[in-house]
Amino acid sequence: MATSGEAKDAIITDGPPPPTKTGDPVAGEAAESFIAEKKLGERIKQLRLKKGMGLVELGRHTGLSASFLSQLETGRVVPTLRNLARISLVFSKDLSYFFEPEPKTLFRVQRGKDRIRLPQSGTDDPAYYFESLGYLIPDRQLDPYFAEFLPNVTPRRAHQHPGSEFLYVLEGEMDITHGEATHRLEPGDAVYFDANTPHSYANAGQAPAKALIVTLQSNASTSQSGGALPGGNVKKPGQTKAPPHINPDQGFNPDQGFE
Numbered sequence: 001m002a003t004s005g006e007a008k009d010a011i012i013t014d015g016p017p018p019p020t021k022t023g024d025p026v027a028g029e030a031a032e033s034f035i036a037e038k039k040l041g042e043r044i045k046q047l048r049l050k051k052g053m054g055l056v057e058l059g060r061h062t063g064l065s066a067s068f069l070s071q072l073e074t075g076r077v078v079p080t081l082r083n084l085a086r087i088s089l090v091f092s093k094d095l096s097y098f099f100e101p102e103p104k105t106l107f108r109v110q111r112g113k114d115r116i117r118l119p120q121s122g123t124d125d126p127a128y129y130f131e132s133l134g135y136l137i138p139d140r141q142l143d144p145y146f147a148e149f150l151p152n153v154t155p156r157r158a159h160q161h162p163g164s165e166f167l168y169v170l171e172g173e174m175d176i177t178h179g180e181a182t183h184r185l186e187p188g189d190a191v192y193f194d195a196n197t198p199h200s201y202a203n204a205g206q207a208p209a210k211a212l213i214v215t216l217q218s219n220a221s222t223s224q225s226g227g228a229l230p231g232g233n234v235k236k237p238g239q240t241k242a243p244p245h246i247n248p249d250q251g252f253n254p255d256q257g258f259e
Contacts, residue, residue, distance in 0.1 A: 040084070040098055045073040047091045062086040110136055115146075120156070127153040127203070130213075145213045149174060149203040158198035164216040165195040172209025175202045 048058055055066035062069070064083060071077045079087070081095070088095055110133060120126035133144040149172070158177060167176065168190040176183050176191055178199045185191060193199065195215065203209045 038099055040078060041073040041075045043098055044069075044079075044087055047087075047093070048073075051091065058087075058090065061090045106137070108137055110134070123156065125153060126150070127155050128201075141217055143215045143217070145215075147201075147211050147213055149201060149209040149211070151203045151206050151208060153203070155200050155202040158200040160198045161195050161215070162217065163195050164192065165199070166190065166192045166214040166216070167201070168212045170210040170212060172203065172207050173205040174209045174211060175204045176200075177202070 048055070055069050058064075058069055059066045062083070063086065068077070072079055072083075084098060085095060088097065115131040115133070117129050117131050120128050120130075128147050128149040130145050130147040133146060134140055134142070167174075167185075169185045169187050171187055174185045176185055176199065178191075178193050179197045183191065184204060201211075
């Protein structure tokens with residue numbers, strides 16, 4: 001149960017809103033709607049649970065009772081700025097944290113029919129074809145690809161870029177060269193490696209080899225190959241990243257291949 005001091009420092013939300021001084025009921029409804037949209041109680045509870053903190057422990061830090069904090073979290077009362085400031089200090093948050101829009105969860109489906117198959121760039125005899133699986137995702141931290149490597153085609157020179165890389169073989173046989181060592185991979189095999197070391201891929205069989213490749217970017221803005229993706233496509237600090245292999249002004253850029 002809230003103490004008399006806590007009650008003075010809170011707005012009770014049970015029942016109809018109190019009349020405004022102006023006599024305009026719309027103003028009161030708008031205020032209630034604004035408060036509800038911010039979900040102050042839910043945000044307080046999320047912070048508390050993330051810290052593994054109970055209501056009693058939070059009460060000790062804020063000087064507020066556990067019962068009062070419970071009412072805050074369930075939305076029965078709305079904290080004043082004074083009480084909200086006490087809570088925000090415990091979690092090292094600015095007051096603006098409770099009033100900023102909640103970040104939207106990223107979820108994006110990319111249909112197979114919408115992907116575009118592109119050949120290896122910079123050659124008339126491509127060693128592989130690839131499809132970007134994430135070009136619709138803005139400001140992404142990793143780049144997934146589906147790639148098909150053709151048999152009996154000499155691969156281009158090794159490349160390197162900041163970050164890490166993951167490859168999973170779906171069909172066929174592949175040789176992965178990382179530094180001075182070459183490794184034979186078969187369907188179901190996977191490899192995760194430091195992409196700063198020169199590396200290359202080659203079809204090791206007589207049938208097309210198919211693989212899922214994911215490049216994970218680092219914070220580095222330059223590399224010997226000129227980009228986080230083979231062929232160059234690094235995101236610089238503060239720069240909005242365009243989808244790989246796409247020029248915002250010209251569409252797909254044939255000069256940005258997978259290697």
